[in-house]
Amino acid sequence: MSYLAITDLQKHYDNYHALRGINLSIIEGEFVVFVGPSGCGKSTLLRTIAGLESSTGGSIELDGRDITELASSKRDLAMVFQSYALYPHMTVADNLSFALRLAKVSDAEIQEKVRSVSASLQLDALLDRKPKELSGGQRQRVAIGRAIVRQPKVFLFDEPLSNLDAALRVQMRLELARLHKKLGTTMIYVTHDQVEAMTLADRVVILNAGQIEQVGTPLELYRKPNSRFVAEFIGTPKMNLIPADKITHKEDELVFDMFGHTIHFPAKRIKGTQPDSVIVGIRPEHLTLVPEGGDLTGRIELVEHLGSEAYAHIQLQNDQTIIVKAGARLELKDGQEVHIHVDVNEIILFNDNDQVVSVIPEEA
Amino acid sequence: MTLNQQRKLKTFITGLFAWTIALVLFFPIFWMFVTSFKTELQAISIPPTLIFEPTLDNYSEVQERSDYIHHAFNSIVTAFGSTILALIIAVPAAFSMAFAPGKRTKDVLLWMLSTKMLPAVGVLVPIYILCRDYGLLDSKTALVIIFTLMNLPIVVWMLFSYFKDLPKEILEAARMDGATPWDEVVKVVLPLSMGAISSTALLSIVLCWNESFWSLTLTASDAAPLTAMIASYSSPEGLFWAKLSAASTLACAPIVVFGWFCQKQLVQGLTFGAVK
Numbered sequence: 069m070s071y072l073a074i075t076d077l078q079k080h081y082d083n084y085h086a087l088r089g090i091n092l093s094i095i096e097g098e099f100v101v102f103v104g105p106s107g108c109g110k111s112t113l114l115r116t117i118a119g120l121e122s123s124t125g126g127s128i129e130l131d132g133r134d135i136t137e138l139a140s141s142k143r144d145l146a147m148v149f150q151s152y153a154l155y156p157h158m159t160v161a162d163n164l165s166f167a168l169r170l171a172k173v174s175d176a177e178i179q180e181k182v183r184s185v186s187a188s189l190q191l192d193a194l195l196d197r198k199p200k201e202l203s204g205g206q207r208q209r210v211a212i213g214r215a216i217v218r219q220p221k222v223f224l225f226d227e228p229l230s231n232l233d234a235a236l237r238v239q240m241r242l243e244l245a246r247l248h249k250k251l252g253t254t255m256i257y258v259t260h261d262q263v264e265a266m267t268l269a270d271r272v273v274i275l276n277a278g279q280i281e282q283v284g285t286p287l288e289l290y291r292k293p294n295s296r297f298v299a300e301f302i303g304t305p306k307m308n309l310i311p312a313d314k315i316t317h318k319e320d321e322l323v324f325d326m327f328g329h330t331i332h333f334p335a336k337r338i339k340g341t342q343p344d345s346v347i348v349g350i351r352p353e354h355l356t357l358v359p360e361g362g363d364l365t366g367r368i369e370l371v372e373h374l375g376s377e378a379y380a381h382i383q384l385q386n387d388q389t390i391i392v393k394a395g396a397r398l399e400l401k402d403g404q405e406v407h408i409h410v411d412v413n414e415i416i417l418f419n420d421n422d423q424v425v426s427v428i429p430e431e432a
Numbered sequence: 433m434t435l436n437q438q439r440k441l442k443t444f445i446t447g448l449f450a451w452t453i454a455l456v457l458f459f460p461i462f463w464m465f466v467t468s469f470k471t472e473l474q475a476i477s478i479p480p481t482l483i484f485e486p487t488l489d490n491y492s493e494v495q496e497r498s499d500y501i502h503h504a505f506n507s508i509v510t511a512f513g514s515t516i517l518a519l520i521i522a523v524p525a526a527f528s529m530a531f532a533p534g535k536r537t538k539d540v541l542l543w544m545l546s547t548k549m550l551p552a553v554g555v556l557v558p559i560y561i562l563c564r565d566y567g568l569l570d571s572k573t574a575l576v577i578i579f580t581l582m583n584l585p586i587v588v589w590m591l592f593s594y595f596k597d598l599p600k601e602i603l604e605a606a607r608m609d610g611a612t613p614w615d616e617v618v619k620v621v622l623p624l625s626m627g628a629i630s631s632t633a634l635l636s637i638v639l640c641w642n643e644s645f646w647s648l649t650l651t652a653s654d655a656a657p658l659t660a661m662i663a664s665y666s667s668p669e670g671l672f673w674a675k676l677s678a679a680s681t682l683a684c685a686p687i688v689v690f691g692w693f694c695q696k697q698l699v700q701g702l703t704f705g706a707v708k
Binding site: 118119120139140141142145146147149150151153154155156157166167170171214218224 | 599601602604605606607608609610611612615619620623624
């Protein structure tokens with residue numbers, strides 16, 4: 069049963085339609101990540117759930133109760149802000165206990181809760197300090213502690229790690245994942261960083277221009293994107309997209325013509341009408357450099373060595389650059405001509421409207 | 433010249449300039465203070481007497497002729513009373529304008545400021561008649577009300593510009609933590625803006641203390657603050673410069689001492705918003 073149900077949620081600013089009918093249902097204990105490019109409405113959606121923005125249509129139900137019109141203070145949600153938003157005039161202990169004091173929890177209980185939360189976040193030694201005396205990572209911990217201490221129904225995170233440096237971000241990401249395992253509380257997390265989305269989420273919600281583009285587990289989104297937008301957004305480096313303007317229909321196969329090179333694709337795998345032109349999507353790890361033959365040829369423009377692997381940027385005849393994942397030990401020289409094998413089974417096809425062409429998976 | 437010498441010369445010239453302006457501004461007060469220890473004859477002699485035997489006669493005469501404590505008390509009541517009243521009105525007003533602005537908030541702010549552009553004498557007659565009809569002439573109540581209205585635009589503006597700079601997320605965090613709007617103001621905004629509020633209050637007190645137009649026209653003796661007392665020394669019988677100076681010195685003294693103690697807040701209050 070859904071715990072948080074969002075139905076046809078709308079948000080209009082003066083001349084701007086920020087949320088265009090969001091439908092989403094989240095089950096209890098789930099870790100859901102909203103991800104999308106800036107301006108896609110992910111933060112607005114989170115803030116509308118929080119009640120910090122009012123919606124202009126639709127409804128939000130939490131645990132069987134309609135909270136659409138309820139004040140933020142009564143929703144029983146906790147939020148961690150990008151800027152931490154600690155109370156600068158209060159000590160860490162007071163920051164942690166603020167919500168409990170407002171809720172008139174007894175002193176003894178407050179002390180006990182603050183103690184246990186500060187212990188679990190390694191804040192015990194800092195309880196008497198003011199926020200300005202803390203480092204970024206410590207502030208982030210206090211902000212998270214302030215949310216945990218209340219035992220809310222849902223945690224809302226608004227890009228909580230984007231102000232931290234790279235190393236700390238990775239560490240805090242792990243801590244958040246552990247925290248979710250330990251608490252089992254429903255969490256909604258907004259980020260523009262797809263790596264955070266992939267690593268943390270049970271389910272990822274991809275937003276684009278105020279609408280949900282696709283919802284699914286990280287691997288579903290990676291392997292079976294619904295649209296070109298999702299395919300390009302998820303995965304680093306990006307999926308290669310090569311236009312095949314001419315398609316020759318043969319008996320049982322389609323021949324994609326890509327500036328002289330051809331790829332043969334079994335016709336029976338395509339559901340519905342056979343397309344006249346497609347965009348061929350293929351991830352860098354599904355392309356292989358081969359000594360000769362291959363489906364495509366190109367010239368190496370640049371090689372990025374990451375140690376465990378290397379990414380070769382290869383310029384094709386049509387001047388488009390594609391990325392191929394190559395072994396780290398492969399000797400590659402700039403300007404060298406290479407042959408590329410395409411794993412046809414891993415191809416994803418998009419039609420002219422940037423939607424995916426339904427394909428029946430190849431049987432193993 | 434080396435770079436270091438250039439820098440030293442620059443510092444010297446800036447310093448000289450600053451001191452010159454400071455001395456020019458300070459001179460009238462210094463002269464008033466010196467004159468208050470002269471006899472009336474020395475006070476008006478030309479060229480001015482620079483070396484003289486100081487006398488306290490003026491002060492004792494001022495004390496005899498007017499009740500300094502009475503006027504000082506009126507000044508304190510009107511300055512502090514109107515400042516407190518202005519803050520009570522301005523804090524919620526500035527809060528809502530800063531954190532929940534509407535489409536017309538900017539217009540309202542501008543309109544409030546525009547009332548300061550109207551010369552006070554323009555509303556003298558209606559206000560005088562209102563005070564007369566409500567029996568408020570020569571009452572501290574009238575002065576407190578007028579001073580409050582007079583300073584309200586400035587007080588709202590100063591608080592507004594400070595509140596506007598408070599990070600919105602802090603209030604949102606409080607809201608998520610279960611704070612009502614009242615909690616937000618009392619437990620978050622006020623503690624965070626004590627500095628701004630005290631410097632605003634200080635400025636308002638100084639402005640009220642020095643106000644003379646309304647205190648001269650609306651009071652006679654009962655409610656007359658120090659400014660009215662000073663003015664009484666410029667009488668039809670002639671100007672008594674030495675006594676006038678003594679009265680002025682007495683009137684300035686409390687606020688100068690007060691200002692000295694609160695210098696830090698005062699400077700902060702006059703410049704915040706300008707430099708962050």
